[in-house]
Structure formats: structure tokens, C-alpha cells
Amino acid sequence: MDNYEVPPHIDLPYGYMEREIKFKLLAAHAMVDREFFEHLRDDPDGAAAELHIRLSDNDLIYLRELVDWDRIAKVADDIRESLNLEMVTNSW
Amino acid sequence: MRPLDAPALDVGAIETAFDEHVSVLPARDRALAARTLERVRPPNWTLEWHLPWWLGHAFGLAPATSLQIVASNVLGLVATRLEDDVVDSEVAGNEVEAAQRVSAALFGAAVDLYQPLFDAGAPFWAELDATLTAWRASPRGSLAGRGAPLKVGARAICLLADRAATWPQVESCLDLALTALARYDDLCDWEADLEAGRWNGLVASAVAAPQTFANRSRNRASVLLALMTGPAASDGFGRVATDAARAAALAHGFGSTALADHLAVVGARAAAQGLAVESHYVSAANRATELIFGAALSGGTG
Numbered sequence: 001m002d003n004y005e006v007p008p009h010i011d012l013p014y015g016y017m018e019r020e021i022k023f024k025l026l027a028a029h030a031m032v033d034r035e036f037f038e039h040l041r042d043d044p045d046g047a048a049a050e051l052h053i054r055l056s057d058n059d060l061i062y063l064r065e066l067v068d069w070d071r072i073a074k075v076a077d078d079i080r081e082s083l084n085l086e087m088v089t090n091s092w
Numbered sequence: 093m094r095p096l097d098a099p100a101l102d103v104g105a106i107e108t109a110f111d112e113h114v115s116v117l118p119a120r121d122r123a124l125a126a127r128t129l130e131r132v133r134p135p136n137w138t139l140e141w142h143l144p145w146w147l148g149h150a151f152g153l154a155p156a157t158s159l160q161i162v163a164s165n166v167l168g169l170v171a172t173r174l175e176d177d178v179v180d181s182e183v184a185g186n187e188v189e190a191a192q193r194v195s196a197a198l199f200g201a202a203v204d205l206y207q208p209l210f211d212a213g214a215p216f217w218a219e220l221d222a223t224l225t226a227w228r229a230s231p232r233g234s235l236a237g238r239g240a241p242l243k244v245g246a247r248a249i250c251l252l253a254d255r256a257a258t259w260p261q262v263e264s265c266l267d268l269a270l271t272a273l274a275r276y277d278d279l280c281d282w283e284a285d286l287e288a289g290r291w292n293g294l295v296a297s298a299v300a301a302p303q304t305f306a307n308r309s310r311n312r313a314s315v316l317l318a319l320m321t322g323p324a325a326s327d328g329f330g331r332v333a334t335d336a337a338r339a340a341a342l343a344h345g346f347g348s349t350a351l352a353d354h355l356a357v358v359g360a361r362a363a364a365q366g367l368a369v370e371s372h373y374v375s376a377a378n379r380a381t382e383l384i385f386g387a388a389l390s391g392g393t394g
Contacts, residue, residue: 020381020389027380028320032313040384062388072383079380083316085283088372089365 022053031079041069097349098149101142101162103134109163110170113201114194121194124187128170128177128194138354139269140169144245147262150348151253160205161245167202168241171195180288209252216251220244239270261346268339269355272332276362279328279369286312294328319369320377329366333359 026048030037040047044063048055055063081087107129114125134141144165148158174195177183183191203220210216227240243266250259278285278293285292289305296303298318299311318324336359343352381389 016389023385023389024377024381025321027384028317028377029313030384031376031380032316032320059388062385066387067384075383076380079376079383082376083320083373085280085369088369089280 019059022048022055025051026053031076031083037073037076041067097353098146101145102159103141105159106141106163106166109159110166113163113167113198117194117197121190121197124174124190125170125194125198128173129166132166132169132173137169139273140165140242142354143242143266143351144249146348146350146354147246147249148253149350150346151249151255151258153249153253157209157252158249160209161248164202164205165241165245167198167205168244171198171202172241174198180290206248209248214251216248219247223247239266242266242270258346261342265339265342265346265351265355268335268342269358272335272339272355272358272362275328275335276332276358279325279332282315283312286315294324297328298324316373319373320380323370325369325373326366329362329369332362333366335359336362 026040029051030040036047036050039050040063044055044060110125110129114122117125132140141162144161145158147153148155148161172195174183174191178188178191178195206216206220223240223244230240243263246262246266247259250256250262275293278295282292282294286295286303286308289303289308291303295311295315299307299314301307301311301314303311315324336355340352340355340359343349343355
């Protein structure tokens with residue numbers, strides 16, 4: 001192929017992708033299950049363990065001390081609303 | 093897109109034939125039949141309306157005969173819809189009896205339309221009885237249940253056009269097409285099915301728990317999770333596309349370009365919709381991840 005280009009190499013730190021997948025699972029669960037959202041907020045270690053996920057100490061500190069859960073709770077409802085399939089199929 | 097190899101079906105003629113058949117019913121029953129007909133019109137019910145017309149044209153059958161079989165299909169479709177509505181409790185309590193009465197009348201009219209087409213001793217009648225008996229005995233929502241009425245008309249076309257030898261290919265094509273359409277319905281209707289406590293294929297692929305009313309919240313979360321974090325949408329719609337494409341190839345093989353074109357469009361549309369649905373849910377998952385973990389991710393490996 002004439003137009004083939006080698007994609008640029010992105011130098012992600014070791015473990016980045018695994019961590020991203022863990023976060024995506026936790027975040028997706030928090031969107032589809034309000035109880036899990038509250039569990040993650042109140043007890044991130046226990047909530048992660050529920051999904052057989054182990055978080056690092058730094059990530060636990062981040063979830064306990066740095067995340068603005070009240071702000072996230074408000075935005076999360078918009079995401080939950082968008083999960084209704086009609087939001088996609090209405091345009092068909 | 094109207095397929096090129098067959099003239100357009102005269103939908104108006106079919107509606108007129110339908111009106112004639114229901115004209116013998118009391119006014120209230122006629123109104124119920126008319127309302128139900130409105131719910132099963134093309135384009136959502138294209139195959140039910142057009143299959144005999146397309147096959148009849150491809151196999152050289154007189155248009156008037158094909159139209160008669162289309163009319164039978166539509167009468168049967170409305171009868172089945174009413175029956176399903178009663179079972180699903182979607183008919184008001186004071187209309188249940190009328191729905192059952194209209195369904196029985198239309199079903200009888202659908203079968204009667206074959207009377208002038210086949211001799212009393214023709215094997216078609218035994219086949220019809222066997223098909224309808226199997227259909228009645230099949231679980232609701234099963235492929236056999238959905239496919240039997242369509243197959244009766246297609247089988248009649250093959251016999252009347254002296255194309256009985258082509259039936260195995262036609263039946264295989266319909267099995268694939270019906271599988272694709274049933275799967276497509278499951279993908280689009282999973283939330284409604286879950287709420288109503290109806291079995292749904294997409295839900296079954298995502299959850300191990302029984303699909304009961306009591307489990308619906310947990311099951312809904314599991315399906316959404318599968319859509320957000322896995323290939324459930326592209327897999328499901330992709331299988332619709334694959335089966336529709338295989339059915340289209342079979343239709344090409346037995347000479348119905350119109351049917352093949354329709355199935356190819358169904359397949360291509362499903363493939364595109366699968367990508368759109370997957371993109372939507374993956375995007376929601378990414379937004380959620382960014383929302384909760386954005387700062388942590390940008391801060392390194394933790």
C-alpha cells in the first residue's frame with residue numbers, strides 16, 4: 001500500500017494499559033450500578049476487590065482524597081442517561 | 093431502495109383485500125383489525141409483505157396469485173400480532189375477547205385464501221397442517237415460531253411455480269434471514285424485553301442469571317457493562333450482518349434478486365449500526381473513566 005504509514009510510537013509507561021483497563025471496568029460499573037458508585041466512593045479498596053481488581057496504594061489515596069465525588073455524581077447522571085439505547089437508535 | 097428485478101408491490105391492493113376480508117366483522121372488530129394492521133406495515137415488516145411477491149416474480153408465477161399469497165401473509169401477520177398482544181397483556185382488559193375473536197377470523201381468512209390455489213387432496217394441505225401444528229407447539233419467540241407463517245407462503249409459491257426442487261435453498265435462505273432478523277430484534281429491543289420479563293438473546297449472552305423480573309436491574313447493569321467494555325454490540329450486529337449476507341447469497345443463487353438485494357441492505361445496515369452502537373457505549377465508558385480516573389491516568393502508573 002502506497003499510503004501506509006507506520007503509526008507513531010507512543011511511549012506509555014509499563015503497566016499503563018492494564019491500569020487503564022482496571023479503571024475502565026470500575027468506571028463503567030459505577031455508571032451502570034449506583035450502589036457500586038457509592039461503594040467505590042466510600043470504600044474503593046472493597047469495591048475494587050468486588051471486581052477482583054487490586055488498586056495500588058497511590059490509586060486508593062487518589063480515590064479517597066483527590067476525587068471530587070459530589071461533582072462526579074452530578075455528571076454521572078448525564079452519562080447514565082446516554083446509556084439508553086434509544087439515544088442511539090432514534091437516529092436510525 | 094426498491095429492488096430492480098421485481099415491480100413494486102401494490103401495497104394499496106393488499107390493503108383493499110384486507111379491508112374486504114374484515115368487512116364482514118362488526119364495526120368494533122374492524123377498527124381493532126385496522127389499528128393492528130397499521131402496526132405491521134412496511135418498512136418494518138418488509139419481508140412478511142414482500143417475500144411471496146418477490147419469490148413469485150423470480151419463479152414466473154402470475155402476479156395475481158402472488159398477490160393473493162401476500163394478502164394471506166398479511167392477514168396471518170395481523171392475526172398473530174393480536175394473539176401475541178393478548179399473551180403479552182398489551183390489550184386492554186375489555187378488548188381481549190375481541191382481539192381473540194378477530195385473530196381467529198383473520199387466521200381463518202388467511203388459510204382460506206389458499207383454497208382456490210390447491211386441490212382438496214393436494215399434499216400442500218397436510219404440510220400446512222403440520223407446519224401450523226409445529227408452530228403452535230413451538231415456544232413463543234422461537235425461530236420456528238417466527239418463521240412458520242412466512243415459510244407457508246414461500247412453500248406455496250415454490251409448489252405453484254413448479255419449483256419444489258428449489259425449496260431446500262429457499263428454506264435455508266429463510267432460516268438464515270429469520271435468524272438475522274430475530275437477533276436484530278433482540279439487539280434493538282433488549283431493554284423493553286428486560287422490562288417485560290421476556291427472554292432476550294443479547295441479555296442471555298451477557299448474564300448468567302435467569303431473565304426474571306426480579307433480576308432485571310442486575311441484568312440491565314450486566315448488559316450495559318458488556319456493551320461498554322466488550323465487543324457485545326459489534327459481535328451481535330456483526331452476526332446479523334453475516335447471516336443476512338449468507339441469506340442474500342442463497343437468494344441470488346435461486347434467482348430472486350429482489351430478495352437478495354433486500355437482505356444485503358439489511359446486512360449492511362446492521363454492520364453499520366453495530367459500529368455506531370459500539371462507538372456510543374465505548375465513548376460512554378471513556379467519558380466515565382476520564383471523569384473518575386482522568387487525573388490519576390495522566391499522573392503516571394500510580
